[in-house]
Amino acid sequence: xxxxxxxxxxxxxxxxxxxxxxxxxxxxxxxxxxxxxxxxxxxxxxxxxxxxxxxxxxxxxxxxxxxxxxxxxxxxxxxxxxxxxxxxxxxxxxxxxxxxxxxxxxxxxxxxxxxxxxxxxxxxxxxxxxxxxxxxxxxxxxxxxxxxxxxxxxxxxxxxxxxxxxxxxxxxxxxxxxxxx
Numbered sequence: 001x002x003x004x005x006x007x008x009x010x011x012x013x014x015x016x017x018x019x020x021x022x023x024x025x026x027x028x029x030x031x032x033x034x035x036x037x038x039x040x041x042x043x044x045x046x047x048x049x050x051x052x053x054x055x056x057x058x059x060x061x062x063x064x065x066x067x068x069x070x071x072x073x074x075x076x077x078x079x080x081x082x083x084x085x086x087x088x089x090x091x092x093x094x095x096x097x098x099x100x101x102x103x104x105x106x107x108x109x110x111x112x113x114x115x116x117x118x119x120x121x122x123x124x125x126x127x128x129x130x131x132x133x134x135x136x137x138x139x140x141x142x143x144x145x146x147x148x149x150x151x152x153x154x155x156x157x158x159x160x161x162x163x164x165x166x167x168x169x170x171x172x173x174x175x176x177x178x179x180x181x
Contacts, residue, residue: 042112047072051081099155129174
């Protein structure tokens with residue numbers, strides 16, 4: 001019996017160490033300069049990003065405001081951080097042939113707006129409209145070439161349309177949303 005408990009203890013300990021190491025790597029997953037530029041554009045002081053989010057609900061990301069001394073944090077899927085980091089590190093060369101970078105930027109901008117003082121930050125539709133409006137500014141802040149910005153907007157619009165089909169609360173048209181006003 002003692003041998004079994006020791007084996008279980010060792011196994012649990014290894015899992016804990018492995019999980020802690022994986023989470024620490026994920027927290028550093030989005031480049032700090034990228035986080036800062038998104039935060040500045042969205043009008044927030046800053047936030048942490050955990051790139052290890054794998055929700056059972058199927059969502060892409062979730063934002064939690066600063067609370068009780070803990071910083072604001074966005075939990076997102078690894079591919080989102082990877083797509084944005086890759087575009088930023090490579091000076092946008094080869095970025096967005098498939099729209100993945102635009103979708104990733106849209107998700108991160110959307111979650112940053114949830115953490116901002118934007119009046120519609122608690123409404124998914126208004127937040128999404130504001131994210132679509134700010135996406136070109138975020139892309140420019142991250143160094144996207146000016147000629148690429150319309151392509152990013154187009155891909156983000158297509159990603160938004162897909163999102164609305166899956167989650168109707170994100171839709172309804174931005175022209176009457178008051179976004180950006």
